[in-house]
Amino acid sequence: MTTAELNQSTQISGFPFPLTKDDHAFFQRQIHDRVGIVLGWNKAPMMSRRLSQRLRVLGVADFSAYRRMLEDDPQSSEWQCVINAVTTNKTAFFRELHHFKLLENVLQRMVRQGSKRIRLWSAACSTGEEPFSMAMVAYHLLRGSGVDFKILATDIDDQILGQAQAAHYSIEARSALPKFAQALVRPVNGDSIVIAPEVRDLVTFKLHNLVSDNWPMNGPIDMIFCRNVLIYFDRTDQARIIKRMVGLLGDPGYLCLGHAEGLPSDLKSLSRAEVPNSYVVSVAQRVLEVS
Helix, strand or coil, rough: CHHHHHHHHEEEECCCCCCEEEHHHHHHHHHHHHCCCCCCHHHHHHHHHHHHHHHHHHCCCCCCHHHHHHHHHHCCCCHHHHHHHHHHCCCCCCCHHHHHHHHHHHHHHHHHHHCCCCEEEEEECCCCCHHHHHHHHHHHHHHCCCCEEEEEEECCHHHHHHHHHHCECHHHHHHCHHHHCCCCEEEECEEEEECCCHCCCCEEECCCCCCCCCCCCCCCCEEEEECCHHHHCCCCCCEHHHHHHHHHHEEEEEEEEEECCCCCCCCCCEECCCCCEEECCCCCHHHHHHH
């Protein structure tokens, strides 16, 4: 079904539970207000398909009944299930390799300059491949250096965070790892791998909503990976999130975005770093923007 056909239709059919435009508008508004994700009518087939699984689990007759159930209890834990269902969790080890080359360069530079404390943040960590890739680079470069190194990994999906914390992946994932990283995973029963404990211990996982008022971290943070997540937000929330991240970055501090993401036009405190979709903060300009 094309976007034009969707706009002419009153509901999405062809799924176990048809989704009307009114019901879609309710879920669209609530999801945006709660976690910032924008799901227009063109995303209604995806929403219907994913949320239909919740209706089957709960034995709810249709989307209108599901909507009434959630309207009656705005604080229901079922809302977390809604959020989990509509989030997209596409990731891989060492995805967009140039950012990990930048991380390697930054870590080496910081060690040469005598840094004793390094903090990184994976701001949409999904099933954990991104923060564990960061941790593998750091462990490979920093072990025995005495540097106090930690990675915070956050996501809005509590179910996916549980998978990330388990640190188990398919055996096929090992062959896709760089050679140095292959030594940092352990085989399990011949059909899967687990991240080595010395790498796993570098990462702390937390549930976090990027549009919430309370952020569970303090600066300075040396590098933030926020890749392929801001595309799901509107421009206002994108700008607010990026500016808040810039406020947490150190001197210098680096921000890595996805290939389809960019900076707000009025943000002057970041300049391009040496690899694509990467930026370094200008502390002097940041002070001027805040003042």
